[in-house]
Amino acid sequence: MKKTFCLFLIALLFYVPLATAEDTESEEYIIQKGDTLWDITGGKLNDPFLWPKVWSVNPQIKNPDLIYPGKKISIPLKEKLAPAAEAPEQEAPIAAKPEAHAEKSSDVKKEKPKKYIVDKNLYISSGWISNDLRNKGAIGGSPKDQTISGKNDYVYLNAKANVGDKFYIIKNIKRVKHPVTGRFIGHHLRIGGVVEVVGADSNVPKAVITTAFEELEVGDGLMPYSEIEPPLAPEKARTPDIRGHIVESHMNNHISGPAGIVYLDKGQNDGLEIGDIFSAISLADSKIEMPTGTIQVISLQSTTSAAIILKSEKEVTIGDMWGKK
Numbered sequence: 001m002k003k004t005f006c007l008f009l010i011a012l013l014f015y016v017p018l019a020t021a022e023d024t025e026s027e028e029y030i031i032q033k034g035d036t037l038w039d040i041t042g043g044k045l046n047d048p049f050l051w052p053k054v055w056s057v058n059p060q061i062k063n064p065d066l067i068y069p070g071k072k073i074s075i076p077l078k079e080k081l082a083p084a085a086e087a088p089e090q091e092a093p094i095a096a097k098p099e100a101h102a103e104k105s106s107d108v109k110k111e112k113p114k115k116y117i118v119d120k121n122l123y124i125s126s127g128w129i130s131n132d133l134r135n136k137g138a139i140g141g142s143p144k145d146q147t148i149s150g151k152n153d154y155v156y157l158n159a160k161a162n163v164g165d166k167f168y169i170i171k172n173i174k175r176v177k178h179p180v181t182g183r184f185i186g187h188h189l190r191i192g193g194v195v196e197v198v199g200a201d202s203n204v205p206k207a208v209i210t211t212a213f214e215e216l217e218v219g220d221g222l223m224p225y226s227e228i229e230p231p232l233a234p235e236k237a238r239t240p241d242i243r244g245h246i247v248e249s250h251m252n253n254h255i256s257g258p259a260g261i262v263y264l265d266k267g268q269n270d271g272l273e274i275g276d277i278f279s280a281i282s283l284a285d286s287k288i289e290m291p292t293g294t295i296q297v298i299s300l301q302s303t304t305s306a307a308i309i310l311k312s313e314k315e316v317t318i319g320d321m322w323g324k325k
Contacts, residue, residue, distance in 0.1 A: 026057075026076045033069045037061075038258030038311065045078045048311070051259055052119030062214075064122065065251060065260045116230040117275065118298050118308050123230035125213040126250060126261045127190035129176050129304040134189075135221035137161070139169065140204070142218075151193070151212040159222050161197045161205040166225035169193045169209075169216050176248050178265060179319040185265065185304060188248055192216050194225060231298055234275035242266055243323030246280065246316065247304070255315035261298075262307055264322060268300045279325035280309070280316045291325050292316055 029040065037055055042048035055064045058073045067073075118126070137159025142149055149155055159167070173188040192214050195207040209216060250261035262280075266272055280293040293312030297305050309316055 026074045029073050029075050031067050031069050031071045031073060035067060035069070036258045037064050037067065040073075040075070044075050047078070048258070050078070052122065055119070056121075063251060065253065065256060115233045117233050117296055118230050120228075120230050121213070122259075122261070122308075123298060124228050125191050126298065126306050126308075127173070127188060127263075128299060128301050128306055129186045129188050129248065129263050130301050131186045133170070133172065133187060133221060134223050135170060136167070136224060137222040139195075139216065139218050139220045139222070143201070143206070147218050149209055149212075149216045151209055153209050153216075154198075155195060155207055155209065155216075156201070157195070157197070157205040157207055157222065159205060161207070163197050163199060165197045165205075166210075167195050167207075167222040168225055169195060170221035170223050171214070171216075172221065173252065176263075178245070178247055180245055185247060186301075188252075188263070190214070190250075191223075192220060195222075231274045237275050237277040237296065238273060239277050239324050240271060240273075241324050242271055242276075242278075243321060244270075246318055246320045246322055249318060255317050256309055257312055257315060258293075258309050260309045260316070262295065262309065262316060262318075264297070264305045264307055265303075267303045267305045269302050272297055272300060272305050274298065274300060277310075278307075278322045280312065281321040281323065281325055282314075282317065283321070289321070289325065292320065295322060 027044070029044065031040075037051035038048045041051045041054050051064070054073070054075055055061055057076055061067060061073070137157055139149075140156045140158035142153065142155045146153065157167070161167070169192045171190045171192040173190055176185045176188050177183065178185055192212065193209055193216050194211040195209050197205050197207045199206045244264055244266040246262045247265045248263045249256045253260075256262055264272075274297055276297045278295055279291045280295050281289045282292050284290050292314050293316050294310045295307040295316070296310055297307045299306045
């Protein structure tokens with residue numbers, strides 16, 4: 001009996017609990033002052049372009065431009081974030097008489113994984129500046145008399161609609177004036193969410209909010225729904241000799257950092273194309289042009305465009321110049 005008890009104690013001394021798969025699939029990180037998702041994924045995963053995937057597994061981060069020191073986030077292992085198309089191929093089971101149907105491996109073309117410039121949700125909600133409000137109705141109220149609604153809430157629509165119809169909810173954020181010339185450029189518009197008509201009360205269409213990127217309010221406009229795909233990264237990006245100014249930012253912050261969205265005072269009519277890359281440029285006190293970062297065009301209007309900040313050495317500010325440097 002004593003011998004058995006001693007063996008039990010020895011086993012306890014040398015027992016080491018095995019790590020579970022869940023323990024090894026992600027790392028906890030505490031945000032430091034000055035951190036951005038771009039910097040964190042670049043340092044932890046050696047690939048800053050993985051920041052949208054890290055954002056997607058941290059639902060507590062509502063706006064990727066706004067992360068705060070001291071908050072905890074989860075960083076999955078890089079292999080867990082890799083697209084399925086990049087995963088090692090598995091050997092297929094052998095079928096009966098494979099020689100009659102099998103293709104030679106040299107004849108099978110492997111599809112390259114698509115590389116997008118920007119995360120889909122950020123692209124959809126990125127917004128634009130235009131004089132065309134595009135409204136086909138508006139949110140008229142809610143069964144609970146709420147003025148502000150979110151995901152899964154029901155709202156009434158001031159629009160002609162049938163059950164199953166879907167709409168983007170369009171937020172008219174502000175009138176935008178050029179920060180240098182002062183001229184009116186257009187309205188800053190953002191897609192705030194998606195609604196789907198589920199019925200009617202007293203012939204007024206009733207819809208449920210299926211997606212919400214931000215708070216939705218009575219009076220927000222409606223635009224017919226269609227699938228939106230973010231732009232693919234071009235194999236070779238252009239940098240045409242076009243210059244202008246940054247006139248506004250996605251969340252109306254005066255300064256923006258990596259992964260932030262900014263709006264430019266030039267568009268399709270000026271020769272811009274989606275995927276074009278430019279330098280963001282500030283003027284020092286001596287009027288010397290100083291590059292502050294790199295931006296890439298993600299969407300176009302006739303006379304304006306939206307761009308994502310790929311990287312920045314310092315804050316990109318409304319009123320800064322952009323162009324070839």
